[in-house]
Amino acid sequence: MKIISAPDYQSMSRKAANIISAQVILFPNSVLGLATGSTPLGVYKQLIEWYKKDDIDFSKVHSVNLDEYCGLSGEHEQSYRYYMDTNFFSQVNLPIENTNVPNGLAKDIDAECKRYDNVITSLGGIDLQLLGIGHTGHIGFNEPDDDFDKTTHCVKLKQKTIDANARFFENASEVPQRALTMGIKAIMQAKKILLVANGSGKAEILCRSLFGPITPEVPASILQLHNDLTVVADEEALAVIRGKYPSAIG
Ligand code: GLP
Numbered sequence: 001m002k003i004i005s006a007p008d009y010q011s012m013s014r015k016a017a018n019i020i021s022a023q024v025i026l027f028p029n030s031v032l033g034l035a036t037g038s039t040p041l042g043v044y045k046q047l048i049e050w051y052k053k054d055d056i057d058f059s060k061v062h063s064v065n066l067d068e069y070c071g072l073s074g075e076h077e078q079s080y081r082y083y084m085d086t087n088f089f090s091q092v093n094l095p096i097e098n099t100n101v102p103n104g105l106a107k108d109i110d111a112e113c114k115r116y117d118n119v120i121t122s123l124g125g126i127d128l129q130l131l132g133i134g135h136t137g138h139i140g141f142n143e144p145d146d147d148f149d150k151t152t153h154c155v156k157l158k159q160k161t162i163d164a165n166a167r168f169f170e171n172a173s174e175v176p177q178r179a180l181t182m183g184i185k186a187i188m189q190a191k192k193i194l195l196v197a198n199g200s201g202k203a204e205i206l207c208r209s210l211f212g213p214i215t216p217e218v219p220a221s222i223l224q225l226h227n228d229l230t231v232v233a234d235e236e237a238l239a240v241i242r243g244k245y246p247s248a249i250g
Contacts, residue, residue: 001210001224003231003249005238009198013042016130016196016232020047021056023128023192029060033129033187034088035140036065036080039196040132044088051092058094062123064116066131066140066187068104069176070154078168079104102152102180113152113180120186129190133197136160137205137218141181148216150185154178184222192228195220197237206233207240211248 006012020043023030034040050056065080074081081101089099100119106112120126131139136158142149143158156178157165166172187193197206209220210231216222223229235242238249 001226001229001231001248003210003233003238003241005249006232006234008234009042012196012198012232012234013046016040016043016194017046017050019194019230019232020128020130021050024056024058024061027127028057029062030127031123031125032061032063033126033131033182033190034063034065034084035130035132036067036083037132037134039198040130041087043130043196048088048091056092058092061094062098063089063094063100064120064123064126064182064186065099065101067179067181068102070104070109070178070180071176072104074101074104102182104176104180106180109154109180113154116152116180116182117186120182126186126190128192128194129187131187131193131195131220131223133195133202133205133209133220134161135164135201135205137209137220139184139187139195139220139223141179142184142187142219144217144219146216148184148219148222151183152180152186153183154180184219188222188226190226193223193226193230195223195229195231195233197231197233199234200236200239202233202237203240206231206237207244210241211245 068080072079162175214221
């Protein structure tokens, strides 16, 4: 595991974008696993800037997103499809038909989960998976549980997650209670994982995830077992790690 520290959000975003950019320059037909949430917004912004300067070409890239709220259509402003279309896909030359987000409106949820796993398999798996981290230690929407859920599945969101995401909705009661999320297996099978985190609110959970026991109670803790994990975080998010394991930060 490599932990890269950044002085602030902008620098975190630029460093993470550099890693994605290197992946796409070296392997133009990469499969990128993409994430939503507020943390990666700066990464997408930076990638768009470099695309506009002709420094990156996404024309051969395929993407698979981690998750989607159940019950929201891709036109709903808080759906993750809408987030991706608005904040990234519409501003770069990644062909929209190469992009994949679970269908939150699927009637047959089991069939949709199987379809999504097949999409990932048919693309040959993920080359680089971008991840944020939730306050519960969730990755994608894999919430704390008794077991690690391996395949794409439907989750009931924890109240803490609903409360955290309520800031994007009119009020907490509008936040969908359930979501579809890629499972731990597809995430862990990604060739490279890039986890981004910023702000003091993530400091404790980041430390527990990277240095605590590996347990489905802290889903991100499974990342300790990945052999190519890079964490890019700002100093606030690294505060607890810096206090307990200073030599771990590169
Ligand atoms: C959401 C997403 C996660 C994301 C997390 C953190 O619930 N499903 O993929 O990592 O929230 O979000 P933020 O970056 O806004 O803190």
